[in-house]
Amino acid sequence: MDKKVVVYTSNTCPHCFTTKDYLTSKGIEYTEKNVSKSPEYRKELMSKGFMGVPVVMVDDEAIVGFDKQRLDELL
Secondary structure: OOOOEEEEEOOOOHHHHHHHHHHHHOOOOOEEEEOOOOHHHHHHHHHOOOOOOOEEEEOOEEEEOOOHHHHHHHO
16 A cells, blocks of 8 residues: 655755665655745645654645654554
């Protein structure tokens, strides 16, 4: 079963790069939504109740920050 993975990022977030690198190294496909480039993505993230990045959405589960153990559990 494939899970839908969305990563909210910004241009200046080192943990965002770590998260993306980790997902790529595991062969996990994801959609990146960069809040620095899109006010729409920023509003979308805030509507979910989050103010910072990275936020990884795995289906309906949210992971705030780079949490390797939680990513492994959900993926």
